[in-house]
Amino acid sequence: MKKFVLALTVIAAMTGAASAADLGARPYTKAPVTAPVANWTGCYLGAGGGGAMTNNDNNIYDPVTGTAFTSNQTNGARGWFGTVQGGCDYQFQNWVVGGFADYDFMDVRGDTNMGTFATGQMKQDWQWAVGARVGYLVLPQLLTYVSGGYTQAHWKDTTLSFTGLPQFTSPGFTKGGWFIGTGDEYALTGFLPGLFWKTEYRYSEFDRQNSPINDFATGALLVNSTQKFREHSVRSELVYRFNWGAPLVAKY
Template identity: 80%
Template sequence: MKNVLLALTAVAAMTGSAFAADMAPRTYAKAPVAAPVVTNWTGCYLGAGGGAAMTNNDNNLYDPVTGLAFTGNQTNGARGWFGTVQAGCDYQFGNWVVGAFGDYDFMDVRGDVSLFPGTSGQQKQDWQWAVGGRVGYLIVPQLLTYVSGGYTQAHWQSTTLNAFGFGPVLTSPGFTKSGWFIGTGDEYALTTFLPGLFWKTEYRYSEFDRQNGPINDFATGLPFGANSTQKLREHSVRSELVYRFNWGGAVVAKY
């Protein structure tokens, strides 16, 4: 009987030890924390939007033979709106983004102009295109701030000049002028609304080559005997929605 009790005691002790070991808290290995995945700015894109533009025209008349000025310099202004379409490609390395783009503006920018004393008319800019590049830095993963610059070209329609508020007497032919631009802006990723959707806003300054050309008689179309010289400068603010077609995987950047 004594041997039986000793055997039962030994079995109970071993069973309790096993049960206690089984009830001990278990430890689990934590998965490694992955680096944060941010918006991928590498890829090509299409954009569309619009904006407002303001143009200053510094002009005067001169003798086409001697080059002497007939009138003093005067400045005329034009204001208006435009719609724009754009295409481009960007490449991201770390927090930096570089890219190239081109855009075309459908414009209605017009203002009064007086190229000859006693005359007045309305000058209109109707289109402009530009190609260039940009360099930007990611302030946060979704926000890019950048500077841009490049080549631009714009067209102004012919202007009919009235004399002292009466019928047309002179015409200033239309012209196309080339120039350069610089700009600055920001672009924000709207990926919470739609993957690939971005919103871009930019201020741009453009300056064009000087336009020298004849003033013509309205009735005959012959040169009137005086030429005009015009220097045009433009300020514009544009805002557009951009859809980006990303290539490759997500980019990891440090902030």
């Protein structure tokens, strides 16, 4: 009996060893590759376009006595623009701060008038801005931000007509002011490394402008107008960042 039990033990041991040999070594599996996320530290260039809406609070007054000839009124202007931009950002943890400058090529037009005496059309043809922004990374590839800074815009000469004939003219002018904005920027990692898509709403307000209104034929000063411009714009741009692929700063 003892010899029988010993024989079964030897057979079981040999069978286990053979089974382990048949299984072989555990195959090596490579760790999954994690897709890279954006590093927001660095400089960029962008281009795009958008639309603008401007309100002009104005009236006409005597240049000598200051007596108002018309009551306060608001004229509107609407149009589009193309924009180019450049800037640099710095990322620390989930926060991004940076500075930028942009230039807009504009075609924003609106009617203006001298009470019931004459009507014309004003045109804003360019604007530039320089400012800073502070943002927070909601996702590693999605930045939400607020911006603000200084802006300056130009309005062209305006001709005012009565019964279809030009009667008055007002020279063009350049006016400065300030802006605030908010927007988001998203890394298009699946399309082209380094390419981002940015959309921003911006409110701009300009210093008051006092403009002469002259006789069209002789150029003689007739009256003055005071104007206050407030602008709403929405812009969308494609942005290319030069530092794509650099070591990440933030930890998520």
